[in-house]
Amino acid sequence: MTETVERRLTPKGEATRNRILDAAIGLIAAHGVAGTSTEQVRQAAGVSGSQLYHYFTTKQALIRAVITRQADAGPGAPAPGALDSLDALQAWADAAVERQEGTGGRCDLSTLAAELSTGDASSRGEISAGYLRWQGVLLEGLGAMRDRGVLRPDADLDELAHALLTALQGGSLLAQTLGSAEPMRASMRSALAYVRSFAAEPGV
Amino acid sequence: MTETVERRLTPKGEATRNRILDAAIGLIAAHGVAGTSTEQVRQAAGVSGSQLYHYFTTKQALIRAVITRQADAGPGAPAPGALDSLDALQAWADAAVERQEGTGGRCDLSTLAAELSTGDASSRGEISAGYLRWQGVLLEGLGAMRDRGVLRPDADLDELAHALLTALQGGSLLAQTLGSAEPMRASMRSALAYVRSFAAEPGV
Known part of the structure; x- marks a missing residue:
């Protein structure tokens, strides 16, 4: 599912998505998955709530994307x-x-x-x-x-x-x-x- | 801290404490620590809320006792x-x-x-x-x-x-x-x- 979304992203959209993933990875490294909220990720990435939701509708979807990124x-x-x-x-x-x-x-x-x-x-x-x-x-x-x-x-x-x-x-x-x-x-x-x-x- | 409490337990108290630990271990095996609530442990052990609290004042104290039991x-x-x-x-x-x-x-x-x-x-x-x-x-x-x-x-x-x-x-x-x-x-x-x-x- 993640892949389908990625293929449709514009370069700017992909940059925003990557910024969110980078922010999530930094917070998870410091606080673990359980200790990281989507609101903290939103703030650290400097995006609006609707932007975050556009790329990741749930925390689970965000975590799955982090796993795939780090595995790759x-x-x-x-x-x-x-x-x-x-x-x-x-x-x-x-x-x-x-x-x-x-x-x-x-x-x-x-x-x-x-x-x-x-x-x-x-x-x-x-x-x-x-x-x-x-x-x-x-x-x-x-x-x-x-x-x-x-x-x-x-x-x-x-x-x-x-x-x-x-x-x-x-x-x-x-x-x-x-x-x-x-x-x-x-x-x-x-x-x-x-x-x-x-x-x-x-x-x- | 746990040891101090254990030393003071009567045989009956120790049996109750062990029943709670056994119930917690069974539930954690099935659902993990995060997926196990103290209320579920209380029900599975067949004890009252005040009995549970008497032995373990918090979920963290219960989990620590489970770790020590399983390590030993x-x-x-x-x-x-x-x-x-x-x-x-x-x-x-x-x-x-x-x-x-x-x-x-x-x-x-x-x-x-x-x-x-x-x-x-x-x-x-x-x-x-x-x-x-x-x-x-x-x-x-x-x-x-x-x-x-x-x-x-x-x-x-x-x-x-x-x-x-x-x-x-x-x-x-x-x-x-x-x-x-x-x-x-x-x-x-x-x-x-x-x-x-x-x-x-x-x-x-």
Whole structure:
């Protein structure tokens, strides 16, 4: 539904819609989804109530658009074809640890998934879709590595993709809960070591 | 604070308090924290409003007590000294996968941490305390394994404990989001393989 609306927007309309999304993302990073009201988003974006309503008729519609935006282009979102070497995977993992070392709140797919994992069925579809897209990028990259002979033919790519995504999700949530980047550092080292244990040449 | 109250309870009072907690845990498993009201808990527990208030003056106090109960004795909670061998760790991981294969909602430390990771500062202390206790049990077990020569002297126990906890947390959240036990199976296999990569005898 969101896509249909986007296609019809003028450049000016798209700029306004993006301004609203940017404002929502900033507020959610600081206060979480539950702690962010549409009135706060309206004020932060500098739009009228009817403008906000024109783009997002409900808070749920706004949150769904935030999830889709962050899954597609937010922190940690892998570009298609980007994760097709052990070095690229390592850089992706290092970036996740680095984000965790920064102060302040976050509004990325991991934190959105955590807060909305229970109760809010309306946003679960967008979160699942976001994860399936990330999983697809990982599978594509791992498949390319196996085809090039970097990974052994017996590597279970689905399992490796899951191991990397759960490491990101678990690392993010525990790092946030315990106020330390160490859980993310450990989860990423562990998952990368698991991927490397299927390398055709040991010790890469 | 909760402990002080508990110490003063008569056996009958403790039974009532436990009945309230059991009712809350059942409702949270089905509807999440946000979707559970104290009135629903009161009805499910079969107590009066003043009885409920006697034990838990606010919903937040009730939720904090649920977190502490589930961290101490809920699904996945490791008993002190219990995780001191590779077989014991494997059994703990297998049980986590098995829980994920079951249908219906969950109210364990992982799902509580996910839902309450943002916004609700009042419960974060209990969640952190729960995780630190689990981490302590893991560190104790991993330390015993290193002392017995099962793990190599250079094994970083803090890192291994974090890797296991983040695997549990990430596996739980992604399994719930995607409606499949596969993420938990992959995260646990990956974390256990990482622990085993520090075994003194390769291939155990």
